[in-house]
Amino acid sequence: DAGVTQSPTHLIKTRGQQVTLRCSPKSGHDTVSWYQQALGQGPQFIFQYYEEEERQRGNFPDRFSGHQFPNYSSELNVNALLLGDSALYLCASSLDSGAGADTQYFGPGTRLTVL
Amino acid sequence: QKEVEQNSGPLSVPEGAIASLNCTYSDRGSQSFFWYRQYSGKSPELIMSIYSNGDKEDGRFTAHLNKASQYVSLLIRDSQPSDSATYLCAVNRSWGKLQFGAGTQVVVTP
Numbered sequence: 001d002a003g004v005t006q007s008p009t010h011l012i013k014t015r016g017q018q019v020t021l022r023c024s025p026k027s028g029h030d031t032v033s034w035y036q037q038a039l040g041q042g043p044q045f046i047f048q049y050y051e052e053e054e055r056q057r058g059n060f061p062d063r064f065s066g067h068q069f070p071n072y073s074s075e076l077n078v079n080a081l082l083l084g085d086s087a088l089y090l091c092a093s094s095l096d097s098g099a100g101a102d103t104q105y106f107g108p109g110t111r112l113t114v115l
Numbered sequence: 116q117k118e119v120e121q122n123s124g125p126l127s128v129p130e131g132a133i134a135s136l137n138c139t140y141s142d143r144g145s146q147s148f149f150w151y152r153q154y155s156g157k158s159p160e161l162i163m164s165i166y167s168n169g170d171k172e173d174g175r176f177t178a179h180l181n182k183a184s185q186y187v188s189l190l191i192r193d194s195q196p197s198d199s200a201t202y203l204c205a206v207n208r209s210w211g212k213l214q215f216g217a218g219t220q221v222v223v224t225p
Contacts, residue, residue: 033211042119042203042215043159056212090158094211102147102211106158 002027004093004107012113013081021076021110025093031055032074033104034066035090043090049074050096078112086114118142119206121216128198128223134191136219138204141185147207148180148187152200153218159203163189194223 005024013019025032031050035043045058049068068074072093078085088111092104118141128134136150147166151159165171165178165187177190187206191198201218208214 031211033213035213035215040217042205042217043213045212045214048211056210058212088158092213096211102207103149103161103164104211104213105161106151109158 004091004105006089006091006107006110008110009108010111010113012115014115015081015083017081017114018077018079019081019112021078021089021091021112022073023076023091023093023107024073025091026105029093029095029105030072031094031096032068032072033092033094034074034076035092035106036060037088037090037109039087046076081114083114086112088112117216118208119204119214119216121202121204121219123217124220125222126219128191128194128221130194130196130223130225132194134194134198134221134223136189136191136202136204136221138187138189138216139185140187140204140206140214142206142208142214143182143185145206145208148178149205149207149213150176150178150187150189151203151205151215152198153203154200162202191221194221196223196225199223 033048034046037043047057091107094104150162204216205213
């Protein structure tokens with residue numbers, strides 16, 4: 001049973017560039033949430049996708065956008081990169097229970113460095 | 116006041132002893148609570164979830180929830196060097212929007 005996968009593992013970009021990160025959820029899961037984790041901090045919720053729609057969003061600017069595909073995989077896009085966007089980006093998958101997606105399992109993450 | 120608070124540590128625990136981790140949260144409407152373990156440079160790994168007041172045991176781990184006090188804890192019994200990691204407390208605020216604490220670093224010393 002494949003777990004949550006993310007690509008790429010590492011990425012180096014320069015300020016102002018755009019980046020796309022990808023996530024495939026655990027088999028049987030239908031909900032994908034994205035988190036940003038800066039060094040020494042806990043993960044911060046970016047947004048959540050369910051049924052190809054953004055269901056919830058955290059306090060992140062519009063430079064952060066996403067998409068969910070019919071096969072439940074998801075992308076996170078960040079435009080106009082800033083130095084402060086350097087972080088570990090985590091994808092978490094879960095199964096919607098009808099009362100929302102609850103127990104979340106994390107992928108290995110993508111380490112983004114912005115120079 | 117932070118929405119989810121944890122002692123940052125490091126919490127130094129002798130091998131074989133009990134590690135006690137605490138977490139408080141501010142949103143009284145929160146319904147589900149999670150503990151994750153994160154090794155340095157790795158992603159969070161789910162240890163346990165708890166939904167009802169009281170204790171929940173899974174192997175060497177015991178989670179405790181007190182919604183009236185807005186408090187969650189995790190005990191690690193018979194601590195091993197492999198338990199050395201950062202432990203993250205997470206609170207489900209609504210529909211799977213997890214709010215995390217900054218984590219408590221645990222160091223198990225031989």
